[in-house]
Amino acid sequence: MDGDGDFPYQIRDLTTDDLDQYNALLRYAFQVTEQQLMEAGWRDDEIMQSKFPILERADVLGCYDGENLISQVAVYPLQMNIHDEIYPIGYVTSVNTYPEYSGQGLIKVLMHRSLARMREKGQSVALLYPYSIPMYRRFGWEIISNKISYKIKDSQIIPRRKKATDGYVRRVDWNNPDFMNLHTQFALRTHGCLLRNASAWEEYWRWDVDDTTVAVYYSKEGKPLGYMVYLIKQDIMHIKEMIYLNREAQKGIWDYISAHYSMIDEVRGNTYQNELLAFYLEDGNITETIKPYIMGRIVDVEAFFMRYRCDPTEEDVCFRFEVEDRFLDWNSRGFNVFFHDGKATVTDREPKYTVRMTINTLSTLLLGYMTANQLYKLEMIQGSPEAVQILDEVVIHQIPYISDFI
Numbered sequence: 001m002d003g004d005g006d007f008p009y010q011i012r013d014l015t016t017d018d019l020d021q022y023n024a025l026l027r028y029a030f031q032v033t034e035q036q037l038m039e040a041g042w043r044d045d046e047i048m049q050s051k052f053p054i055l056e057r058a059d060v061l062g063c064y065d066g067e068n069l070i071s072q073v074a075v076y077p078l079q080m081n082i083h084d085e086i087y088p089i090g091y092v093t094s095v096n097t098y099p100e101y102s103g104q105g106l107i108k109v110l111m112h113r114s115l116a117r118m119r120e121k122g123q124s125v126a127l128l129y130p131y132s133i134p135m136y137r138r139f140g141w142e143i144i145s146n147k148i149s150y151k152i153k154d155s156q157i158i159p160r161r162k163k164a165t166d167g168y169v170r171r172v173d174w175n176n177p178d179f180m181n182l183h184t185q186f187a188l189r190t191h192g193c194l195l196r197n198a199s200a201w202e203e204y205w206r207w208d209v210d211d212t213t214v215a216v217y218y219s220k221e222g223k224p225l226g227y228m229v230y231l232i233k234q235d236i237m238h239i240k241e242m243i244y245l246n247r248e249a250q251k252g253i254w255d256y257i258s259a260h261y262s263m264i265d266e267v268r269g270n271t272y273q274n275e276l277l278a279f280y281l282e283d284g285n286i287t288e289t290i291k292p293y294i295m296g297r298i299v300d301v302e303a304f305f306m307r308y309r310c311d312p313t314e315e316d317v318c319f320r321f322e323v324e325d326r327f328l329d330w331n332s333r334g335f336n337v338f339f340h341d342g343k344a345t346v347t348d349r350e351p352k353y354t355v356r357m358t359i360n361t362l363s364t365l366l367l368g369y370m371t372a373n374q375l376y377k378l379e380m381i382q383g384s385p386e387a388v389q390i391l392d393e394v395v396i397h398q399i400p401y402i403s404d405f406i
Contacts, residue, residue, distance in 0.1 A: 009106070011113065014060040014072065021069035022055060022062075022094075029096035057199045060094070061114055063106045071097040071106035073114050076203075076406055079195040080125060081187055082367065083309040083396045086195070090118040090299070091406045092128040111139055115299050115328060124303040125367075129405055130295045140297045140327045142360035144369045145192060145272060145402040147293035152267040156283040159258040164251040166220040171213055174205060178224040179214050186243045190273075191368060192400020203406045212240065217252040225249035228256070232264060239269030241403060254280075273401045294402045298363045301331045305344045308366060312342030314394045319387070320351035325359035339394045353387035368398045 014022055063071040074094035080087050092114065097106050118126055130136045133143065172179055180201070187193040194200060205212075209231065217226040226249030228242040237260060244250040257267060271277065272293065278284035298304045301323055318338045325331035338347040355372075357365070361380045364370045372391040375381045381388060 007109065008065075009070070010064045011061060011109065012064065014055055014062045014069075016055045018062065018069060019055060022060070022072065025069055025072060025096050025098065026094055028098065058093075059090075059114065059117060061110050063097075063101075063110060065101070070101045071110060073107065073110040075114050075118065075126075076199055077121070077123065078197065078200060078406075080127070081189075081191055081193050081195070082125070082307075082400075083191055083398070084189075085307050085309050086188075087125055087304075087307060088121070088123045089125040089127060089194075090114070090121075090123040091194075091404075092126055093406050095128070095131075108139070112327065119300045119303075119328075119330070122303065124298060124300040124307070125296060126299050127294055127296045127402065129293070133292065133295065136295050137360060138327075140325055140359040140363075141295040142297065142364040142369075143292040143294075144296040144364055144367045145292075145294040145400045146274075146290050148271045148275070148277075148288055148290045150267075150269055150271070150277055150289075151287040152281070153286075154261055154265050154267075156281060156286060157254075157258045157261055157267060159255070159261055164255050165248050167218050167225070167248065167252045168220070169215050169217050169252065169256040171215050174212075174214060176214065176216065178216050179227050182216070182224055182227050182245070183243065185245060189245075190401050191396075191398045192402050194402065194404050196404070200404055200406065204404065208240070215253075215256060217244070217249045217256070219248065226253050228253050230269075232260070235263075235265040237264045237267045239267065242269065242271070250280075270403075272403045274399055294400075296363055296367055296400075298331070298359060298366070299328070301325075301335055301359070301362070302346050304366070305335060305337050305346050308344040309342055309396065310339045310344055310394050311396055314339070316340045317353070317390060317394060318347065318349045318351045319391065319394075320354040321362065322354065322356040323359055323362055324357070328359070331359055353383065353390060355381055355383035355387055355391060357381045366395060367400055368396060369400065371397055 058074045058076050060074040062069045072094055076091040078089050078091050080089045095107060115126060183196060187195045212231045214227060214229050216224050218224055225246060226244030229240040231238045242253060244253060278286050318336060321335045321337060323331055336347050336349055336351050338345045338349050357380060361375055365372060365375060372381055372388045376388045
């Protein structure tokens with residue numbers, strides 16, 4: 001597929017034949033050397049083989065100067081739980097350009113075509129981990145999730161005299177079915193969580209060392225209820241992920257962590273939801289830092305609304321959303337949306353209220369990161385105070401849990 005108008009480069013899909021150039025651009029952009037990869041335990045043949053699934057399973061567009069790859073964007077097809085509705089989405093990654101070609105709008109062209117493809121495939125939502133929040137905001141993206149990192153001293157995890165639960169923990173293999181099924185169960189009940197397919201699991205383990213351990217918590221009846229993935233290195237327990245389906249599993253996993261009291265000096269980890277960890281611990285004087293994590297954008301507003309779930313306890317109401325999307329023109333128009341019985345429908349009904357906002361604002365609102373009132377106070381929503389109040393009553397407010405970095 002050739003560039004449009006005066007665009008001097010060629011754009012086409014990458015295949016496994018392009019693996020060497022794809023890999024070279026990726027490494028140059030992120031300044032990852034062969035030596036660093038070898039020190040992490042990767043052999044050269046493993047490095048090459050690990051990239052094949054990306055080009056086989058992802059939708060990768062590249063920009064070429066003659067035969068040379070100079071810029072690229074990859075999109076992983078995934079599924080995401082959005083307020084208990086499973087949406088097909090695209091996870092954008094491997095966004096790179098060689099510096100000598102920067103400033104020519106190559107990423108802008110590739111991003112637009114990638115989002116247009118997502119729309120054709122019915123992927124009405126896109127996610128990415130931003131290296132530049134301001135740049136992606138210009139393309140219609142907005143912050144939709146947080147990453148909370150914590151540090152806990154060994155003196156703050158002293159074991160209880162008596163176990164908090166009757167269950168037990170077992171260390172298992174990385175491919176243990178109880179472990180992988182637990183994540184699926186968690187994802188199906190957790191807003192924002194991604195359902196991990198084969199590509200997502202490969203990315204999950206890509207840079208982990210062999211000493212990384214999976215521990216599953218079981219009830220006394222032997223039912224798996226939670227897990228943690230961790231690494232102990234230089235007297236520090238690094239928790240990569242911890243999920244639990246109920247309070248029993250949460251207590252059981254923390255008992256397991258406490259059992260390492262004599263082996264470690266500190267616990268470090270991350271969480272991706274508004275979990276009151278400091279309140280949960282007996283000694284809550286811990287260090288927690290919060291930072292924006294994943295950005296998202298609605299790719300197709302009409303398709304998104306047709307699957308959107310709203311608060312089923314609120315009265316029926318019709319809103320007109322006047323949306324401005326300077327990057328995807330098919331979204332820049334008005335949408336009459338009827339909220340009824342927990343569902344949304346794009347309709348010809350006469351709206352009772354009208355609100356105006358950018359696609360960035362609409363995305364962070366409907367995905368639950370910000371409320372209409374918060375956005376209104378920031379002058380990011382235009383409408384009457386009554387309209388904003390009713391809108392907040394009908395949409396569901398819950399910050400997405402997104403832990404996967406792809």
